[in-house]
Amino acid sequence: xxxxxxxxxxxKELTDSLRDRRTLVSMIAVPILLMPLLTIGLGVLSAALMGxxxxxxxxxxxxxxxxxxxxxxxxxxxGDIRVVPPQPDYAERISDKQVRAAVEIPRDFDAAVERGExxxxxxxxxxxxxxxxxxVARLQRFFRELRERxxxxxLEARRLPTTLIEPFEVREQNVAxxxxxxxxxxxxxxxxxxxxxxxxxxxxxAMDLTAGEKERGTMETILCSPVxxxxxxxxxxxxxLTASLLSAMLSVISxxxxxxxxxxxxxxxxxxxxxxxxLQFNPGAMAAVFLMIVPLAVLFSAALLTIAxxxxxxxxxxxxxSPMTILVVLPAVVSVLPGVExxxxxxxxxxxxxxxxxxxxxxxxxxxxxIALIFASSCAYAAAALAVAIHLFQREExxxxx
Amino acid sequence: MIEAEHLGxxxxxxxxxxxxxxxxxxxxxxxxxxxxxxxxxGAGKTTTLRMLATLLxxxxxxxxxxxxxxxxxxxxxxxxxxxxxxxxALYGRLTAREMTEYFGRLYGLDGETLRRRVDEVxxxxxxxxxxxxCDTLSTGMKQKVSIARTLVHDPPVMIFDEPTLGLDVMTxxxxxxxxxxxxxxxxxxLFSTHVMSEAEKLCDMIGIIHQGxxxxxxxxxxxxxxxxxxxxxxxxxxxxxx
Numbered sequence: 001x002x003x004x005x006x007x008x009x010x011x012k013e014l015t016d017s018l019r020d021r022r023t024l025v026s027m028i029a030v031p032i033l034l035m036p037l038l039t040i041g042l043g044v045l046s047a048a049l050m051g052x053x054x055x056x057x058x059x060x061x062x063x064x065x066x067x068x069x070x071x072x073x074x075x076x077x078x079g080d081i082r083v084v085p086p087q088p089d090y091a092e093r094i095s096d097k098q099v100r101a102a103v104e105i106p107r108d109f110d111a112a113v114e115r116g117e118x119x120x121x122x123x124x125x126x127x128x129x130x131x132x133x134x135x136v137a138r139l140q141r142f143f144r145e146l147r148e149r150x151x152x153x154x155l156e157a158r159r160l161p162t163t164l165i166e167p168f169e170v171r172e173q174n175v176a177x178x179x180x181x182x183x184x185x186x187x188x189x190x191x192x193x194x195x196x197x198x199x200x201x202x203x204x205x206a207m208d209l210t211a212g213e214k215e216r217g218t219m220e221t222i223l224c225s226p227v228x229x230x231x232x233x234x235x236x237x238x239x240x241l242t243a244s245l246l247s248a249m250l251s252v253i254s255x256x257x258x259x260x261x262x263x264x265x266x267x268x269x270x271x272x273x274x275x276x277x278x279l280q281f282n283p284g285a286m287a288a289v290f291l292m293i294v295p296l297a298v299l300f301s302a303a304l305l306t307i308a309x310x311x312x313x314x315x316x317x318x319x320x321x322s323p324m325t326i327l328v329v330l331p332a333v334v335s336v337l338p339g340v341e342x343x344x345x346x347x348x349x350x351x352x353x354x355x356x357x358x359x360x361x362x363x364x365x366x367x368x369x370x371i372a373l374i375f376a377s378s379c380a381y382a383a384a385a386l387a388v389a390i391h392l393f394q395r396e397e398x399x400x401x402x
Numbered sequence: 403m404i405e406a407e408h409l410g411x412x413x414x415x416x417x418x419x420x421x422x423x424x425x426x427x428x429x430x431x432x433x434x435x436x437x438x439x440x441x442x443x444g445a446g447k448t449t450t451l452r453m454l455a456t457l458l459x460x461x462x463x464x465x466x467x468x469x470x471x472x473x474x475x476x477x478x479x480x481x482x483x484x485x486x487x488x489x490x491a492l493y494g495r496l497t498a499r500e501m502t503e504y505f506g507r508l509y510g511l512d513g514e515t516l517r518r519r520v521d522e523v524x525x526x527x528x529x530x531x532x533x534x535x536c537d538t539l540s541t542g543m544k545q546k547v548s549i550a551r552t553l554v555h556d557p558p559v560m561i562f563d564e565p566t567l568g569l570d571v572m573t574x575x576x577x578x579x580x581x582x583x584x585x586x587x588x589x590x591x592l593f594s595t596h597v598m599s600e601a602e603k604l605c606d607m608i609g610i611i612h613q614g615x616x617x618x619x620x621x622x623x624x625x626x627x628x629x630x631x632x633x634x635x636x637x638x639x640x641x642x643x644x
Contacts, residue, residue, distance in 0.1 A: 008507045012504045218490075221493075224485040225508040
């Protein structure tokens with residue numbers, strides 16, 4: 001085994017790849033930009049859209065209520081809804097988004113409340129429509145306050161304390177450390193993205209260094225040099241592995257940076273009562289996740305190189321490798337599903353095992369026996385895939401398939 | 403020196419069964435000599451040359467190139483040859499110098515020796531565009547870099563597979579001149595072509611190959627006497643039809 005020859009091939013492939021715009025995009029730009037665009041970009045966009053929707057004063061119809069002037073007058077006085085004249089086709093108008101909601105005041109509502117008799121107010125809405133739900137929320141708040149006020153007045157009239165209807169209070173309190181909460185809430189996403197980007201980063205160089213070389217006619221050029229085919233495939237493999245690991249590493253760093261930047265946004269949301277998550281990520285845990293991904297990157301690199309070698313053109317290689325993305329995304333998605341917990345059998349399933357253990361590591365749980373089993377099985381799969389790649393590189397019917 | 407003995411090669415094609423591409427080909431090419439393998443497309447020329455360059459393993463027979471057995475000592479064979487064909491392209495994203503240096507390193511050259519050798523070859527081939535990327539070069543420039551790549555390790559044996567295929571007249575002439583120069587330097591030169599005029603101008607020995615078999619070989623005069631023709635095209639047709 002000549003490390004020198006492997007190094008010569010590797011250095012050339014690295015120089016060649018770093019001058020290729022497509023490789024740079026898949027290896028560097030995508031892992032760095034994907035997470036910020038997906039989280040902060042989408043977050044800012046949805047916040048802007050929500051803000052615009054919240055600024056609108058919803059139009060509301062009051063149906064009935066001719067015999068209940070008190071409640072109708074109170075509704076009309078509300079500043080955050082605009083009351084429009086009632087129409088018989090209110091349901092159609094709500095569905096067509098001309099009116100956001102309608103409230104039906106039952107017959108003798110004011111009097112019934114006065115007498116302490118039951119009464120039902122109906123709110124008509126467009127379920128799932130954001131602006132309609134804002135209108136409904138404002139109506140709900142009005143009637144909740146009216147109900148509370150009525151109860152308070154009745155208790156006071158009878159000289160009874162308010163604790164009569166609220167004998168005790170229940171409060172929730174988080175006791176798990178912020179690191180564990182973060183691991184549970186977001187821990188599934190980080191390995192998912194890192195694993196998928198690890199594959200995507202390796203995909204383009206794997207095609208370029210095999211099928212691309214056949215297509216451009218450089219495969220025969222390199223094969224007539226004295227370098228052995230084992231050294232050649234190892235040099236190429238190391239380049240694909242570099243791209244894969246670089247993608248995974250950049251994606252982990254980018255996710256860490258995005259998370260830090262996103263914490264500020266979450267705190268802003270907390271002020272509005274939208275989120276109350278004590279989030280914190282440990283850089284050490286992120287590094288451990290990256291370490292678990294290393295054998296997976298070896299497996300991806302060798303497998304992609306092997307499959308792409310069969311193709312005689314770049315286009316053919318693309319059609320072979322595209323299904324690989326689904327094969328990787330599926331187990332990665334399964335790991336994000338709630339209730340999927342690591343066990344000895346799942347430790348043997350590639351991709352799923354690394355995704356699950358990474359989720360645990362991010363939550364601060366280190367099950368060393370499982371970690372060892374996953375690392376060993378990943379290394380075994382990676383070694384098998386590399387052996388197949390080396391074997392195929394010796395077969396002339398694969399190299400000279402035209 | 404190239405000595406081929408009963409070389410044979412068959413391929414398994416999925417829809418055509420077994421295809422015998424080369425069948426019992428034997429010939430000898432000596433130092434300071436240009437041996438031309440003349441044949442139509444699909445005659446078995448490229449397969450024969452690829453076996454001699456150890457790109458393909460023979461199904462039958464054997465050969466020695468510069469004293470090394472192609473089956474047992476393929477790295478030594480590849481170190482002793484410069485192989486140029488229409489299918490040996492350049493790495494477009496490397497410069498002409500990087501391309502030549504890369505191959506020099508693969509042939510075991512390093513440091514100052516490599517730099518000096520590349521300078522020599524570039525000077526000899528009048529390459530003054532060493533810092534330009536190969537994908538920006540003209541066809542003629544690319545062919546010069548390909549030749550530089552085959553010469554960087556100063557091999558005793560040169561194998562050319564249809565080296566003028568697809569080239570313009572000026573570039574093709576330069577390649578022919580380069581082959582003559584190799585002969586003048588005492589190298590063993592084997593080249594394949596289907597262009598009769600090239601073979602007539604260049605070859606000391608001609609082998610006519612058809613459907614994987616070597617039908618006849620000799621100097622132009624010997625072949626002319628054997629088939630009663632003076633024109634190589636007529637000799638070729640007579641050999642194939644007989």
